[in-house]
Amino acid sequence: GENVEQHPSTLSVQEGDSAVIKCTYSDSASNYFPWYKQELGKRPQLIIDIRSNVGEKKDQRIAVTLNKTAKHFSLHITETQPEDSAVYFCAASEGNNRLAFGKGNQVVVIP
């Protein structure tokens, strides 16, 4: 099955700086890559996603890039704010419509 890995496990950034989280996947047939944000004590929520026919997608301060050749995709957060502090999960689609999740990255924005 699909294997998704996230790096780094914890990322600390100064408020206003950018944060980048990278995920790698193993199955070249994966074609859908969502990112979820989970604030402390809350549910994971979809914040952005990308499909394999697109290389980059932006939504205000967040963007996702996809490199199919290298089998990795990254979440970019610009002008970080304290409310960006959370755990971020990446995922990749499997052939049975399920998602394989990474283990999550803790992002800490230091005011």
Added chain:
Amino acid sequence: NAGVTQTPKFRILKIGQSMTLQCTQDMNHNYMYWYRQDPGMGLKLIYYSVGAGITDKGEVPNGYNVSRSTTEDFPLRLELAAPSQTSVYFCAAQGWGYGYTFGSGTRLTVV
């Protein structure tokens, strides 16, 4: 449009007791999932369903059971609760080719 609704939000069980975690969705999605999330950890798949009347095991099914008699409902049954089942449980629903919508979770403590 409530999305995915889980009840109860919190529960304390004694060892050996049983309970059912309820999950209902109003998005008419065929795919539904149960995950558990231990503190500081990622999501582990317990059971999933690809439609009414069809269920299958995930990676950690022991001690749990599910049923899917309707598209809307996907209850998770815990029999003979054990301390190892202390966790936060998330239900999710998914349309074909899209991300998951998670419920708000049930925080279960077994004492």
